[in-house]
Amino acid sequence: MTAKASFDFTGANVLVIGASRAGIGAAIARAFQNAGAAVEITGVEPECIEEDAARFDYTQLDVTDTNEVYDFASTRDHIDVLVNCAAVTQRGKEMAPEFFSHVLDVNLTGSFRCAEALHPALSGAKGRVINVASMYARFGSPRNPAYGASKAGVEQLTKSLAIAWAKDGIRVNAIAPGFVVTEQSARAREDSIFTTAIEDRTPLARWGHPEDIAGTALFLASDAAAFVTGACVIVDGGYSVV
Template sequence: MENTTNVLDLFSLKGKVALVTGSASGLGASIAEALAQAGAKVAVHGNRRAATATAETIGEAAAAFRADLGSTEGAADLFAQAKAHFGHIDILVNNAGTIHREAAEDVALADWQQVLQVNLTGVFQLSQLFARDLIARKAPGKIINIASLLSFQGGIRVPAYAASKGGVAQLTKALANEWAPKGIQVNAIAPGYFATTNTEALQADETRNRQILERIPAARWGQPQDLGGAALFLASAASDYVTGTVLTVDGGWMGR
C-alpha cells in the first residue's frame, strides 16, 4: 500500500506538550521556541532566572515554571508542576546545565557534586519520571538530552562538566536500549561552539576566538537558531526510528 503521508507532516508537533529545562535564555529558549513554532505547547523552565520572557515570546502556548535542578528534589518538583498545568508531557528536553572551571586538583567535592546533580543526576531523575508516566499511560514519547563536545573530549579545567557530559552520552544510549520497545526514543544533541552569553568571554578573547574559528570548518560560531531544526527532528515523528544517538551540531568541529 502506498504511503500518502507528506513528509512535512511528520515534523508537526500539534497536540504535543514539551518540557524544556533551562529555557530562560540561550539554547534552551531557542529550542522551546522552535518546538512551539511546530505546534507544541511548551513548559519552559528557569531557576536563578525565571523563564517568563521565553513564555511571553512564545505566547499562549507556553507556561513558565521555576525549580532548582541542583537539588535532589528539583526534578520531581518541576515535573509535577508541568504535568499539573498541561495534563501530560510528550517531549522532554533536558537542556539545563552548569559548569565549574577550576584546576582538577583544586575542585571541592561540593562543586563536583553540584555539577553532577544538575547535568547528569537531574537528567536521569526527570527522564525516569517522564518515562514512568508514559509507560503507565501506554503513550509514546521523546527525550532529547543536551550533551556537549566534552561528551567526546576532555576539556581543560572542567573535570566535573566533562564527566557529566560523558555520562549524558552514555545515559542516552542506556535509556534508549531499555525504552525503545515501549515507544520512547532517547537521543542527544551535542552542540559545538555557540554564540551565547555563556561564551561571551571566549568570543571577546581575540586569540581564543581565532583559535576556535580556525578549528571549525564552517568558520563561524553557531547561532541559537542552528539548534532548532535538530531539536524538532528528534522531537517529532520524523525520528521515530532514531534512538540512542548523539547528534553533533558543531559546524564540523568533531570531523576535523
C-alpha cells in the same frame, strides 16, 4: 537551491528543562512552539528572560532537588517531548571538588532526575526524550573538566535509557553541540585568541548559534526519526572531524 525543512507538532506537549536564559534551551522551546506545540519551560532563575515570559508557561525548578523535581512531575500526566537542557559550567574553576560535584549534579544527575520523574508521563504518550550533551563529551577539556565529564555521562545515560525505555515506546536521543554563542559561553568568548582558534579550526568557519541546534531537536522528536534511538548527533560545524 533553496530547501526549507518544516515540522508539525500541533497537539504535542513539549517540556524544555533549562530554558530560562538566552541559549539553546530557549531556542529549542521557540522552535517547537513555532511548529505548533504547546511548550512549557523551566529554569533555576525566578523568571525567564523577558522576551519569553509572554510566550511560555514558566516554572522555577531546581533540578538538583529530587523532591522538587518529583513534585513538579506529579502534576504532568502527558509529555510528548522532554528536552533536558539544564546545565552549568565555569571555565577555569572546575578543579574544585565541591564545584565539580555540583556541575555533575546539575548536568548529569539533574537530567536523569527529570527523565525518571517524568517517565510515567512520557510512557503514556510514547514520548521522546532529547538530552543536550556536548562535543566535550568526546574531547578533553583542561579548563572545564566537570562539564566534560558530565556531558560524557549524559551521552552514556542516553544510550542506557534508550534501551531501558524502548519497551515503553519512548525514544531517547542526545544532541552534542559544538561551540555556540550563548550566555553560558560569554566568558570564554572574551578571549579573542580562543574564539579565533575555534573559528580557524571549524570548517564552517564560525561559532554556532542556538537556532542551529533547534532543528536537530525537531528532527529527533519527529516521526522522521522514528527509527532513531540511543543516538548522539554532533552539531558543531565540522569542528570534531578536523
